Amino acid sequence: MDWKLVGQEWAVYYLKEHVTRNSFRHAYLFAGPQGIGRCTLALRFAQALNCSEPQAPGEPCGTCRTCVQIERMQHPDLTIIQADRIGGNIKVDQVRDLQRSLSLAPYQAPYRIALLLRFEEANPNAANALLKTLEEPPPKVVLLLTAESAESLPPTIVSRCEVLRLRPAALEIVEKALMDEWNAPPETARLLSHLSGGRIGYAIQLYRDPERLEQRRQWLEDHHRLLSASRVERFAYAEALSKDRNILRQVIESWQSLWRDVLLRSSATSTPISNLDCRAEIEDLSSLVDIETSYRMLVDLQRTQGLLDGNVNSRLAVEVFLLNLPRLPATPILLPTA
Numbered sequence: 001m002d003w004k005l006v007g008q009e010w011a012v013y014y015l016k017e018h019v020t021r022n023s024f025r026h027a028y029l030f031a032g033p034q035g036i037g038r039c040t041l042a043l044r045f046a047q048a049l050n051c052s053e054p055q056a057p058g059e060p061c062g063t064c065r066t067c068v069q070i071e072r073m074q075h076p077d078l079t080i081i082q083a084d085r086i087g088g089n090i091k092v093d094q095v096r097d098l099q100r101s102l103s104l105a106p107y108q109a110p111y112r113i114a115l116l117l118r119f120e121e122a123n124p125n126a127a128n129a130l131l132k133t134l135e136e137p138p139p140k141v142v143l144l145l146t147a148e149s150a151e152s153l154p155p156t157i158v159s160r161c162e163v164l165r166l167r168p169a170a171l172e173i174v175e176k177a178l179m180d181e182w183n184a185p186p187e188t189a190r191l192l193s194h195l196s197g198g199r200i201g202y203a204i205q206l207y208r209d210p211e212r213l214e215q216r217r218q219w220l221e222d223h224h225r226l227l228s229a230s231r232v233e234r235f236a237y238a239e240a241l242s243k244d245r246n247i248l249r250q251v252i253e254s255w256q257s258l259w260r261d262v263l264l265r266s267s268a269t270s271t272p273i274s275n276l277d278c279r280a281e282i283e284d285l286s287s288l289v290d291i292e293t294s295y296r297m298l299v300d301l302q303r304t305q306g307l308l309d310g311n312v313n314s315r316l317a318v319e320v321f322l323l324n325l326p327r328l329p330a331t332p333i334l335l336p337t338a
Contacts (some may be wrong), residue, residue: 007037007173012041015058019057026141026163029153029161029162030042030147030166032149032167033270034086034201036168037119047066048306065205077108079115081114082321083121084247086249092123092125095130096123102133103138111140111141112284113141115144116143126258130157133154166200169199169200171193173198174192174200175192184207194274194275223258224281228294231323243315251307252301252304257275258281260274260298285328
């Protein structure tokens with residue numbers, strides 16, 4: 001079975017070697033941005049460890065009952081711990097429940113697997129509680145953690161894990177994979193490879209869910225209108241947007257991507273833009289604002305995202321950002337229609 005980790009072949013080879021040589025560690029940390037394949041890599045590794053009919057050492061069949069259950073995250077020896085939402089918190093009670101389950105012998109597979117997703121969202125008590133398990137893991141237990149970066153976790157956690165730092169793949173590799181493996185039309189594959197920034201998982205999500213692309217388009221149109229909107233209109237938008245924190249995070253991410261492209265165009269760099277379908281608006285904005293303004297918008301958006309991660313009042317955070325948004329003359333929306 002091909003692990004299907006586009007751009008992360010080195011990590012696949014590394015983990016296969018651990019299985020083949022029976023030298024795998026008791027804990028691994030897969031670090032990298034969301035959508036890069038952290039969870040998929042963890043599940044493939046779990047399959048490689050527990051497959052009942054492996055094609056070769058480190059090569060799970062993908063079709064036996066164990067592989068199918070792990071793929072669906074429903075195997076009795078696979079325990080998944082995560083916050084109830086992105087930006088939420090992994091609580092100490094979740095870790096304690098995990099520790100109780102890991103103290104039991106595997107139910108039907110060779111190893112019990114604990115998959116702790118987005119562990120940077122663990123509160124300090126939860127992270128401290130996991131330390132004991134990392135220091136003295138029960139036999140036949142493998143812990144797999146995922147996080148945005150190793151630096152986002154306490155050093156005491158990181159030092160007890162084998163760390164694999166995953167990096168975005170080249171855009172051309174993602175584009176080719178989308179066409180060859182998922183039959184995406186060339187133009188769509190090129191757009192998604194750029195929007196994903198080389199994160200194959202995110203590119204696949206966008207391809208499988210066209211509504212997400214349409215929603216992104218709507219958020220960029222909203223941003224375009226806000227540039228010429230009054231303060232009252234901006235405050236009204238902030239009030240509506242702040243009602244759903246998860247949606248708000250996605251909006252901020254789409255605006256960050258837009259302003260990054262504007263900054264790239266303003267600085268005349270050869271680095272490719274992400275929003276290929278918004279070239280006209282990006283060119284327009286780069287002609288209306290200077291490099292300092294583009295950079296300030298990126299910094300403000302990053303600060304806003306940081307405030308949201310810190311659980312501040314989301315409406316207030318968005319209002320502050322929108323107050324600092326440049327006031328530009330109204331122009332026709334240059335985004336392409338769906």
